[in-house]
Amino acid sequence: MKFKAAVIALFLGLLIWLGLNGSLGREVLITGIIVTVITSFFYIGSGVFRDVHLTPRALIALIAWIIVFLIELVKSNIDVMSRVVTPKVRINPAIVQVKTKLRSRLGRLALANSITLTPGTLTADIVDDTLFIHWIDASTVDIDEATRKIVEKFEKHLEVLFG
Amino acid sequence: MEIVGSILVLIGSLIFFLSALGVIRMPDVYNRIQTGTKATTLGTIFVLTGIAFLSPGWIPKLVILLIFIILTNPVSSHVVARAAHFNKEPMSPLTTCDKMDEAEE
Amino acid sequence: MADNILLTAAVISLLSIFIALLRFIKGPSVLDRVVAFDVISIIAISVIAILAYMFRRAIYIDVALVYGLLSFLGVLVVARYYERGL
Numbered sequence: 164m165k166f167k168a169a170v171i172a173l174f175l176g177l178l179i180w181l182g183l184n185g186s187l188g189r190e191v192l193i194t195g196i197i198v199t200v201i202t203s204f205f206y207i208g209s210g211v212f213r214d215v216h217l218t219p220r221a222l223i224a225l226i227a228w229i230i231v232f233l234i235e236l237v238k239s240n241i242d243v244m245s246r247v248v249t250p251k252v253r254i255n256p257a258i259v260q261v262k263t264k265l266r267s268r269l270g271r272l273a274l275a276n277s278i279t280l281t282p283g284t285l286t287a288d289i290v291d292d293t294l295f296i297h298w299i300d301a302s303t304v305d306i307d308e309a310t311r312k313i314v315e316k317f318e319k320h321l322e323v324l325f326g
Numbered sequence: 327m328e329i330v331g332s333i334l335v336l337i338g339s340l341i342f343f344l345s346a347l348g349v350i351r352m353p354d355v356y357n358r359i360q361t362g363t364k365a366t367t368l369g370t371i372f373v374l375t376g377i378a379f380l381s382p383g384w385i386p387k388l389v390i391l392l393i394f395i396i397l398t399n400p401v402s403s404h405v406v407a408r409a410a411h412f413n414k415e416p417m418s419p420l421t422t423c424d425k426m427d428e429a430e431e
Numbered sequence: 432m433a434d435n436i437l438l439t440a441a442v443i444s445l446l447s448i449f450i451a452l453l454r455f456i457k458g459p460s461v462l463d464r465v466v467a468f469d470v471i472s473i474i475a476i477s478v479i480a481i482l483a484y485m486f487r488r489a490i491y492i493d494v495a496l497v498y499g500l501l502s503f504l505g506v507l508v509v510a511r512y513y514e515r516g517l
Contacts, residue, residue, distance in 0.1 A: 182386035183493075240341070240368045247348040247361055256357060256418065279400035282364045285356065286400075287407045297356045297407060332436035335481060339440040339447070342474050346447035349454045349470055358454070358466050366473040373440075373477040377484050380433070387492045388480070394499060395473070402469055402506040409510040410462045
């Protein structure tokens, strides 16, 4: 278990190196393997990827999360664009508070990033399990209802992926 | 193939135009972040996908660039929003509620 | 045909950079300018990618990568400085 982060870092680094070079030549491959093996030594014993689950169920959750995320991205972009082009800017902003069930730091990071990337909602701060969200069209300021509207669609997939 | 790619690039540039318009029109910092820095992410996705259609040989590099932008963009807008709230930037008078202010007290 | 559409797209993107530049000049606060800078740099990355295809130069994509990295760091450092100093 101690080497999990190192192995993941090794594969990610090698993938990025090969993508940047765009070739599978012998010199490129040897240089890349040497450099990524040396850098992955620094990850031994670190807990960066500790919470990532590497099971088939997590893979399905990852794909479901990406699909949900892309649909939300397009939908909310159309919504915000329509607000920009109308002659009178019609917005109803507020900073609301929501709760998350996710325990791991990586999971909370992914949740905050997916909330931020869908326009209309913007994570302004995280304190433990409370997220403060600036919402361009706040229909409610109640904690439970805002949680249901903003967080749940991403949370149920991230929960499987990161726990 | 070429036509599909260039149409995608054109859609992306139109999204850029609308989000730049949002940066001009919105009344306070938070709403400018909403329309500005995040709508451009979708625009970048469209433009880079279009370039990938036009020139399939560049796909690995374009994928790395796209993942990099998708990962870093929310982080920078989150940091700017937190700095704005920390500095008590004026919020638009339309704002109905600020839970963060109540939590600080 | 495709090149004409790409040229139109590049012109529209440059126009949006110009519009965001108006916000950069107008302010009123520093963080407004940071937001405008962020928008400008992301659009510039895409413009570089479009130009890379129009001139058929793969090396320009690397320029876009490095530019994205540096502008992200710039935004991060300025916002951090305004929060609690370096």
